[in-house]
Amino acid sequence: MDAIKKKMGTIKIEKDNAMDRADNAEAQLRDANLRVEKAKEEIQTLEKRWQQIQQELLEAQENLERTNKNLEEKEKALHSAETEMATLSRKVQQLEEELEKSEEKTKNAQTKYEQVSQAGDESERYV
Numbered sequence: 001m002d003a004i005k006k007k008m009g010t011i012k013i014e015k016d017n018a019m020d021r022a023d024n025a026e027a028q029l030r031d032a033n034l035r036v037e038k039a040k041e042e043i044q045t046l047e048k049r050w051q052q053i054q055q056e057l058l059e060a061q062e063n064l065e066r067t068n069k070n071l072e073e074k075e076k077a078l079h080s081a082e083t084e085m086a087t088l089s090r091k092v093q094q095l096e097e098e099l100e101k102s103e104e105k106t107k108n109a110q111t112k113y114e115q116v117s118q119a120g121d122e123s124e125r126y127v
Helices: 002-126
Strands: none
Touching: none
16 A cells, blocks of 8 residues: 555656646747747848838839939030030130231231321322
């Protein structure tokens, strides 16, 4: 009978130990399930953020393309303006050269006129 009581006590202790292990396993399972749920939420958050970043990248690329296109247009306009400026500079230089020649001709003509006028005045005196 003592052997049976001893055996029953041993079985009870084993049962209590098994119950404690089961409770610990259930607690660990709950903790693991919570971690899984948090990981799923984090994955969803990261996926949303990834989509936002992809959208922002597309917008940035489109903006870059528009900016590059505008830059090319501005560079073409600048080149055209520089070409026109060079042409106008050549024209101004030619006009300045023509002006100098005209001033020189006018000066020479003025000098000849004064000489002729003086000669005319002197010939009137003798007459």
